Amino acid sequence: MSALLEARSLSAGYHGTAVVHELDLRVEPGEVVLLLGANGAGKTTTMHTLAGGLPSLGGEILIEGEPVRGPAHRRCRKQVGFVTEERMIFGSMSVEDNLKLGRGGLGPALELMPELEKFLRRKAGLLSGGEQQMLALGRALAAGPRVLLADELSFGLAPLIVQRLLEVVRKAADDGLGALLVEQHVRQAMTIADRIYVLRRGRVILQGTADEMRGRLSEIEDSYLSGAAA
Numbered sequence: 001m002s003a004l005l006e007a008r009s010l011s012a013g014y015h016g017t018a019v020v021h022e023l024d025l026r027v028e029p030g031e032v033v034l035l036l037g038a039n040g041a042g043k044t045t046t047m048h049t050l051a052g053g054l055p056s057l058g059g060e061i062l063i064e065g066e067p068v069r070g071p072a073h074r075r076c077r078k079q080v081g082f083v084t085e086e087r088m089i090f091g092s093m094s095v096e097d098n099l100k101l102g103r104g105g106l107g108p109a110l111e112l113m114p115e116l117e118k119f120l121r122r123k124a125g126l127l128s129g130g131e132q133q134m135l136a137l138g139r140a141l142a143a144g145p146r147v148l149l150a151d152e153l154s155f156g157l158a159p160l161i162v163q164r165l166l167e168v169v170r171k172a173a174d175d176g177l178g179a180l181l182v183e184q185h186v187r188q189a190m191t192i193a194d195r196i197y198v199l200r201r202g203r204v205i206l207q208g209t210a211d212e213m214r215g216r217l218s219e220i221e222d223s224y225l226s227g228a229a230a
């Protein structure tokens, strides 16, 4: 069976110079997959390339078994949702209007994130960082993507909010979504993850199930995720 999202020997980078080399990665329906690595390992470059914001420098990206090449809007049509730490919301618009702008509309977003109901008339820019990210994630998931790419979804947020955002992603995966997450909150993210890839200098140096990795978490953090290991 085809993976929802697959990178085959993907090279990615800037101005023709690869910083991610021959990456092989799969996300299956129902899976939450973590992409980990120290600063500069190539996680964001990988996510932007998979999302279509950066052209790939080699290899293939397949969505539901079909190779994709086009720019980001073409990939969105292929049902890839993308959320980043930059909280893609319209700050001067109300929460309600932000949700209505999403392809999924208001109802499904509120079902996913009932917390947003009490803020509907508030300008999105006045919400806390965590509430803004709930808005961005709720809107992205309400659109019903097959794949969610989330780059530092919970950057700078309090643990309780991080837990809530991760729970929502887990629930969506339980309903059939495939999610690829880059997360600084490694221990928390591991609690909802199925599989993990660890990148170092743009190459996968470790991969396995979350169960396999959980027992080795301290070692993984010391060896691969510290700044010095980039």
Ligand SMILES: Nc1ncnc2c1ncn2[C@@H]1O[C@H](COP(=O)(O)OP(=O)(O)OP(=O)(O)O)[C@@H](O)[C@H]1O
Binding pocket: 014, 019, 037, 038, 039, 040, 041, 042, 043, 044, 045, 046
């Ligand atoms: N716009 C850019 N132009 C040129 N090189 C870049 C650009 N953005 C990132 N890089 C380089 O690409 C490499 C990978 O960076 P990337 O941001 O993908 O890593 P990362 O794993 O996401 O790190 P971090 O956790 O710090 O965000 C780094 O060497 C970085 O300096």
